[in-house]
Amino acid sequence: MIIDITAVEIVDSFIGRMLTMIGSISRLFDAETVIVGMRPAVAITLTELGLSLSGVRTALNAEKGLEILNGKS
Amino acid sequence: MDVGGTSERMAEYLRDHHDKVVGRWSELVTARVRGRTSPDEVRREVGDLYSLIIRVLSDADDHALGELRAALDELSRSRARDGFTPSETALGVFSLKEAVYELVADTADLVPEFLVFSRLIDDLGLRTFEAYSAAREQIISDQSNAMLELSTPVVRLWEGIIAVPLVGTLDSARTQLVMEKLLDTLVTTGADHAVIDITGVSTVDTEVAQHLLKTVSAARLLGAECTISGIRPQVAQTIVSLGIEFGDIATKATLADALALALAKAGMKVVPQLWSGCRSSRSGGHCSSPSRSTCKTTPSSAFRRTWLTSWPSRERAG
Numbered sequence: 404m405i406i407d408i409t410a411v412e413i414v415d416s417f418i419g420r421m422l423t424m425i426g427s428i429s430r431l432f433d434a435e436t437v438i439v440g441m442r443p444a445v446a447i448t449l450t451e452l453g454l455s456l457s458g459v460r461t462a463l464n465a466e467k468g469l470e471i472l473n474g475k476s
Numbered sequence: 477m478d479v480g481g482t483s484e485r486m487a488e489y490l491r492d493h494h495d496k497v498v499g500r501w502s503e504l505v506t507a508r509v510r511g512r513t514s515p516d517e518v519r520r521e522v523g524d525l526y527s528l529i530i531r532v533l534s535d536a537d538d539h540a541l542g543e544l545r546a547a548l549d550e551l552s553r554s555r556a557r558d559g560f561t562p563s564e565t566a567l568g569v570f571s572l573k574e575a576v577y578e579l580v581a582d583t584a585d586l587v588p589e590f591l592v593f594s595r596l597i598d599d600l601g602l603r604t605f606e607a608y609s610a611a612r613e614q615i616i617s618d619q620s621n622a623m624l625e626l627s628t629p630v631v632r633l634w635e636g637i638i639a640v641p642l643v644g645t646l647d648s649a650r651t652q653l654v655m656e657k658l659l660d661t662l663v664t665t666g667a668d669h670a671v672i673d674i675t676g677v678s679t680v681d682t683e684v685a686q687h688l689l690k691t692v693s694a695a696r697l698l699g700a701e702c703t704i705s706g707i708r709p710q711v712a713q714t715i716v717s718l719g720i721e722f723g724d725i726a727t728k729a730t731l732a733d734a735l736a737l738a739l740a741k742a743g744m745k746v747v748p749q750l751w752s753g754c755r756s757s758r759s760g761g762h763c764s765s766p767s768r769s770t771c772k773t774t775p776s777s778a779f780r781r782t783w784l785t786s787w788p789s790r791e792r793a794g
């Protein structure tokens with residue numbers, strides 16, 4: 404599963420937690436989640452909030468996200 | 477004592493002796509600046525200030541004081557930029573007092589007028605000093621900003637591999653700048669590997685390590701893998717004795733090692749140039765440098781995409 408957050412400009416701790424939760428829930432179904440297209444400002448905010456989204460894969464863009472998923476299967 | 481009346485009388489006096497005072501004042505200022513500003517320019521500046529001072533003293537209009545202050549601020553700023561000392565700048569104003577004093581010294585009936593005038597000049601002198609130091613502060617902060625900009629380059633080492641050579645000390649302001657630049661470059665170049673080289677970082681304490689970890693985890697959120705390189709023996713000792721854990725972040729001794737690791741992860745390897753090429757170009761059977769040492773990087777498979785699908789260690793550590 405790919406979650407594209409290119410259009411997300413503002414994040415808070417709730418969204419960060421939600422993304423992690425989606426990742427862990429989908430892992431229960433044996434599905435891999437890749438979050439793609441995160442903006443630099445969003446990444447800085449999440450880091451400042453102390454959320455490193457551990458357990459969720461990330462990629463620069465949708466193409467690279469697909470590469471990761473293809474590489475897995 | 478009627479203060480308004482005295483200052484008006486002083487204004488009258490100054491107006492009457494305009495040419496004499498301006499001439500003497502310009503002379504004094506020109507002698508002080510020692511050829512760094514042309515006499516004509518000094519005369520023009522002094523003339524402008526003089527007529528403003530007369531307007532202030534004669535209470536002609538309310539804007540005169542504001543205009544005079546603005547003119548003095550501008551003058552002090554340009555003096556600060558041209559490298560004059562603060563006392564040279566302030567003495568430029570104080571020498572008006574000297575010029576006027578020379579004139580009124582022999583007329584005893586102008587004492588209260590001269591005192592009012594003197595107080596005004598003192599205020600103006602202080603103001604030039606304040607404006608001068610404000611301008612200097614501005615110059616210093618501009619320069620430190622420029623240095624901050626210069627000191628954080630992000631370079632592209634290879635297709636998909638970028639490097640950030642850090643020099644000096646890492647504080648939170650610089651970390652922020654480095655982080656922003658690194659992430660922006662990751663997005664614009666589409667790189668998926670970043671090398672943070674700390675060869676030039678003099679000391680690594682817990683705060684610096686914290687900043688590094690933050691940068692790495694922000695880059696990871698964008699899907700890029702980070703390697704920290706250039707850890708010198710002393711720095712390594714400090715890191716261990718402080719109990720700093722870099723976790724699963726790859727660290728390398730030199731930038732070259734980090735580049736090799738990044739190339740390996742990207743599925744590239746550095747191989748010596750083919751020997752056959754050397755033989756054809758040289759008469760001898762053996763190949764000597766520099767051809768032999770020239771290496772070229774080739775993808776280890778003809779199609780990178782195909783290779784990626786078959787490579788198991790593509791997973792990120794952790």
